[in-house]
Amino acid sequence: MNRSEASARSILTGVLERQQTAIAERWVQVQMERGEVGGGLAEDELREEADALVAALSSGLAGDLPVERVVAQHRQLHDAVTDLSMRRARAGTSPTATSLAVLSLKEALLACVAEESLDTRGSLAVARVVNRLVDAAGALSFETYVEGREEIIRRQNRQLMELSTPVxxxxxxxxxxxxxxxxxxxxxxxxxxxxxxxxxxxxxxxxxxxxxxxxxxxxxxxxxxxxxxxxxxxxxxxxxxxxxxxxxxxxxxxxxxxxxxxxxxxxxxxxxxxxxxxxxxxxxxxxxxx
Amino acid sequence: MTHPGEEAHHGGESADAGWALETSEAARSYPVRTEADLLTVRHAVRDATEELGFSLVDQTRVVTAASELVRNAYVHGGGGTLFIDPLRQARGVGIRLVVTDEGPGIEDARQAIVDGFTTGSGLGHGLGGARRLMHTFEVHSVPGKGTMVTAVRWTDR
Amino acid sequence: MSPYREGARARVSTVPILRLGDVLVTGLLGELDDSSALALAEELTARIAQDGARGVLLDISRVDIIDSFVARALMELSTMAQLLGARVIVAGMRPPVAITLVELGIELTGVETALNAEEGMASLGWRQSDALPAEPRA
Missing domain, CATH: 3.30.750.24 (STAS domain)
Incomplete structure (x- = not known):
């Protein structure tokens, strides 16, 4: 890890710690504004989900896992992302909307980072860390979503079989x-x-x-x-x-x-x-x- | 996808026998040294499958397969170890049973899982039967060193 | 017979065996370890000879697993009983046990089965007396 990444990470960790509520709030707003991205979930559900994920992100980033592995290996964060995609897979949200929901966290994070007075180079370094984190979360969420749908299909198959074999x-x-x-x-x-x-x-x-x-x-x-x-x-x-x-x-x-x-x-x-x-x-x- | 709790690690490697034991951190091991251990092990497998949400029929399949495998290790392998490994992955929930022994090994592992093959007591259904009760089934055996059987069943497949 | 089975046979069965006329009745609970299975088979065989029993009813409605070893013990018991002129009826096998046995490749060849103890007794010639009110069916 180079020095600029290390300092960008500590800036982001600080922002997450201080502005946890504000980030979650903003993320929910972004999702609500783009109707479909919210996946038809109610505001309080989105809020709960956002709080959990942002808190997990904060704790994951505060730990010592490298940025590229934190989403996959920080249990709380990993579970928060998979929970989000599983919930949407079950609710029948489209895969695009599910990915966008995760990716829109980027917007919320960057908006809050922008409030810190950083120079261009600093902002860029933080943006890079945000990108890598959220992209990893997006990839994980997509994978989980697909697996979630497959699970649903298997379950429906079984239900259909039960229905088609009456005794x-x-x-x-x-x-x-x-x-x-x-x-x-x-x-x-x-x-x-x-x-x-x-x-x-x-x-x-x-x-x-x-x-x-x-x-x-x-x-x-x-x-x-x-x-x-x-x-x-x-x-x-x-x-x-x-x-x-x-x-x-x-x-x-x-x-x-x-x-x-x-x-x-x-x-x-x-x-x-x-x-x-x-x-x-x-x-x-x-x-x-x- | 790698789940934090499911990363495969190599515990208890047995380099001599030419294989590596792969179980997750959640795996628990049970010794198979006495006849009483056969019952203990069945209860442990029953509890694990129940907790993982297997249907009653699937629980019975897995417990029966485990019973065949550990008896095989006890009778032919002079005792061994059962690892019960709960699998909780995004693709589904399952259970992995790994049974190892340091017995004489099976000369022809492929033949051993064919019905009717037996070198001792039992019907010769031991391994072949257990294979049909599980979704995946692998036998690694080195004559003179021992045998390792790995079998997985998923809850929903 | 392998040394393992000799060793396992050393214990004594703790399952009670009732005698109703010329039928021996016994029931198994939960699950059977190897030596209890062998001990029970041995004791039943001895009792058939000793009591001159014509039939054996084995209620397995509370047994939740039968593996190939116990299945083999049941088949051997059935064969020995036949040699001694008695029929063995295994009654009340639970669905998961039946499915698992079939998938194991075991059909319990030669072993007679019955839906429950009552049916098993009936096929051994025991009928519920007409004079007694029949139990209402669930």
Missing amino acids: VQLWREILAVPLIGNLDTARSQVVMENLLEAIQEHEAAVAIIDITGVPTVDTSVAQHLMQTVKAVRLMGADCVISGIRPGIAQTIVQLGIDLSGIQTRATLADALETAMGLTGQRAPYAPEHP
């Missing part, structure tokens, strides 16, 4: 899961969990997995189905797979997938009849075959 009770002691769409590993795990929990809750004796809505059955789908059947059996219940269309039966044979030991039926109605037999119940009337 319904068809009859006393008989449950069914109508599967619609592709059955990948993540989805089959959700199906398995939901089905097993429902079996326990309803004390069900038979679970029917209906694959009418599954477009293709390949080796991995078959494997997922087998695993589900095995888990159902470990719980002490029986499993019937229904909705095996001729095309799918053909694929199963061609791929040499062994589904022996698993009860399969063409239609959900056939499977229900089988399930009633397994539970020692009699259907009130025999289902009509087309």
Whole structure:
């Protein structure tokens, strides 16, 4: 670290210590003035966020971490920046507005530094430090924002999967899961969990997995189905797979997938009849075959 | 992105065995010397996964994987150490299990994680099974020096 | 048998085993360490021979983890019981345990399962008497 940077840093540290409230205040004002930059957050929320970040910046700068590493490595500052971007990512603020919100801190800082009577060279050195700090914060915030959105997408995916795999009770002691769409590993795990929990809750004796809505059955789908059947059996219940269309039966044979030991039926109605037999119940009337 | 608390550091390097142990500062180590340690370790893993917010099914997966790994170290490696490393990163929350032993090592680590492979008690599902319960799984083994297994599972993936 | 399993077998089971007619009933709590699992399997096998039991009901509804070692103990118990002419029913496995076992690649081949202790007893030939009011289902 050279001398001019060291002195610029100590000037900035002093400004931050003395004018913490004023800087935070000004930063909030800048964000409020540019509607979108505030991310739709209320003034008091922005204020709270600004206070936390400016305080963290002040304490980070007062420490002995080098300027280029202070944002990444000062825990309080790092967390303040990631909190800000995470909050905006969740609120659906645009990535540009999020970066600009962080970058507008530069304006607030420089405005307060301008009030110090510094010579040109001094001002330039301080501006350089401010730039490096805030740019690092901007980069971190963007990265966090992207990761935050990815997290949201993953969560929504999971919620969507939960919604698309309802377990319904068809009859006393008989449950069914109508599967619609592709059955990948993540989805089959959700199906398995939901089905097993429902079996326990309803004390069900038979679970029917209906694959009418599954477009293709390949080796991995078959494997997922087998695993589900095995888990159902470990719980002490029986499993019937229904909705095996001729095309799918053909694929199963061609791929040499062994589904022996698993009860399969063409239609959900056939499977229900089988399930009633397994539970020692009699259907009130025999289902009509087309 | 490097998080202050998550910087990898090289603790307990075992240069002889040809690998370096990488755990975060938040990692805690548990000895696996007696049969009673197997239970202690399972409880510690259960508590850690619960605290990290793993679902009940995921907790069970991780605890079971840990049980397989430490038993493997206890039975074949003559005892060892489990490191429980909570991962809290912007990309998500997870847990890293590292199990080391100074046993005879596994001649063919690749073969060891294939089902049915066993040199002692158990079903031969030990390592292969544990691998399926975790998201990432690595075995480093040097015959005559020991074995290190590193496995990670994330809460939301 | 490896020396490890010999050593683990040295302890005595502390799990109570009830006898209801020709059925032995026992339940496990929380989790099982290796030697308790082996000790229980050994004791149950001895009791089957001694009491001439026809069935064993093992309630595992409160067990929160089963790894490959305990799974193997259960399968061995089941095989030995069959040799002695008795059926073993493992009842009430929790969903997370079932999912984990399947992912481990263990199906508990040869082990009969039941949804709960009541169903397990029923399949061993024990029926709730019609004269008694049935427990309302939750």
